[in-house]
Amino acid sequence: MNILLRTEGLAKTFTLHLQGGTCIPVLGRVDLAVSAGECVALSGPSGAGKSTLMRCLYGNYGAGAGRILLAHRGAELDLASADPRAVIEARRESIGYVSQFLRVIPRVSTRDIVAEPMVARGMAREDALSRASALLDRLNLPERLHGLPPATFSGGEQQRVNLARGFGPRSPVLLLDEPTASLDAGNRAIVIGLIHEAKQAGTAIVGIFHDAEVREAVADRVFTVEPMQDAA
Amino acid sequence: MTLLLEAKGLDLKFGAIAALDDVALDVTAGEVVAIVGESGSGKTTLLRVLAGQMAPDAGAVHYLGRDVLGMTEAERRRLMRMDWGFVHQNPRDGLRMGVSAGGNVGERLMALGARHYGNIRDEAKAWLQRVEIDAGRIDDLPRHFSGGMQQRLQIARTLVTRPKLVFMDEPTGGLDVSVQARLLDLIRALVRELGLSVLIVTHDIAAARLLADRILVMRRGQVVEQGLTDRVLDDPQHPYTQLLVSSVLAA
Structure with a gap:
């Protein structure tokens, strides 16, 4: 098995200094491994820490303890301890993240938002723009919207822009946080198709899928995140 | 990764007040680094010291290996003309x-x-x-x-x-919010297009998120927290950073 992302004893506690230093332990010792071509679905009750785990895996949240080892440039990079510049480089080349909500940049068109991570990864601008259009078409985002900034789009439209942006650069590891939450059945099926193709191309995927139908369709196995006792 | 600017052990006192207290920082080529903090935290002083406009009590600043603080005025002006740019908060100071x-x-x-x-x-x-x-x-x-x-x-x-390195001191300060957004977006596009290295001082957290790869949080002359922009803003560790981030009103 070619493991692309794994954690060793990953733990995370939030310390709220503005609330008298309250400590909220969220992740205990998480040992997760994901191989190329595999899709692992995170499960567990709401508040168990699934999204926190995803954010740790992307380096968005710092790890309290343990290691997060990402296959990057032929070696393993520990995202828990890596220099910020190395994390930026790893995000450009080796790991992608589709969050639930799109962070809109004023005045930048939808097509450019989708093309940006592909250009950052070294794709020629023309090619990136045409792949961006193709992905947006496939996700049923009308062409008249491609040239507009997505600030005024509906939740479902913004989510599809986010998906196109996430799938664009073909990152070897992809994190999907509720990728189909605001989509109708037709678009859900399209996302399932994109995930299948990515897996066939060898992408390692970790996802949170509340939709049982989507989870059944794409996940090879389920990894349960256990809620921790409040130690405050 | 070319190291452009490197500062170590910077100290500067204004009377009894420490404007800079053992500050270290570096900027590599193509990187945008934001220095955030409230008024009086020392961030503008830091920018001026790094740009060689003000001498610290102690510490060293190097640009491409050259000692900035030991330069003659002529050498520093030459650097300002050839390699550096400085965007002032008040355009009247730069125009x-x-x-x-x-x-x-x-x-x-x-x-x-x-x-x-x-x-x-x-x-x-x-x-x-x-x-x-x-x-x-x-x-x-x-x-x-x-x-x-x-x-x-x-x-x-x-x-x-x-320029290879641009210093920006609150470039959107004093402007209407709608004008700020346009300016930030313009800066963002130019920085990417030209591959500039930027050191930007701002108290605007949203501006820092939009522009910066890395953030340094300053308080009372000290860097209390630093790291990847989204990590510092989404998972702040220091009490002061938590206060700063939680004080931003969501529009």
Whole structure:
């Protein structure tokens, strides 16, 4: 098995200094491994820490303890301890993240938002723009919207822009946080198709899928995140 | 990864107040680093010390291995002309108000040795358009421009020489919110296009998130937290950073 992302004893506690230093332990010792071509679905009750785990895996949240080892440039990079510049480089080349909500940049068109991570990864601008259009078409985002900034789009439209942006650069590891939450059945099926193709191309995927139908369709196995006792 | 700017052990006291307390920082080529903190935290002082405009009590600043603090005034000016750019909070500090918009941009090119009047004017015109100023305003004085236009003109004047490192001190301070958004977006696009290295001082957390790869949080002259921009803002560790982040109103 070619493991692309794994954690060793990953733990995370939030310390709220503005609330008298309250400590909220969220992740205990998480040992997760994901191989190329595999899709692992995170499960567990709401508040168990699934999204926190995803954010740790992307380096968005710092790890309290343990290691997060990402296959990057032929070696393993520990995202828990890596220099910020190395994390930026790893995000450009080796790991992608589709969050639930799109962070809109004023005045930048939808097509450019989708093309940006592909250009950052070294794709020629023309090619990136045409792949961006193709992905947006496939996700049923009308062409008249491609040239507009997505600030005024509906939740479902913004989510599809986010998906196109996430799938664009073909990152070897992809994190999907509720990728189909605001989509109708037709678009859900399209996302399932994109995930299948990515897996066939060898992408390692970790996802949170509340939709049982989507989870059944794409996940090879389920990894349960256990809620921790409040130690405050 | 080329290390452009490197500072270590910077100390500076104003009377009993520590404006800089053992500050270290570095900037590599193509990187945007934001220094955030409230008024009086020392961030503007830090920028001025790094740009060689103010001497610290202790510490060292190196630019491409050269000792910035030990330079003569002439050497420092040469660096300012050739390699660096400085965008002031108040455009009046960075522009020559009695010189036309085109002259403000062209002057920096002439300082680098450009002599052909037609080429200089063409380049100035192209830069005005790049910062979204109507090229028809090329002969107008900046004092007849709005605050936002003046700031965009200052950015054109600064970037026309393709500096390697740009210092920005609250570039959106004092502007209307709608004007700020346009300016930030413009800065963001230019930084990417030109591959600039930028050290930006701001108290605007949203601006830092939009522009910066890394963030340093300053309080009372000390860097209390630093790291990847989204990690510092989404998972702040220091009590002061938590306060700073939680004080931002979501629009």
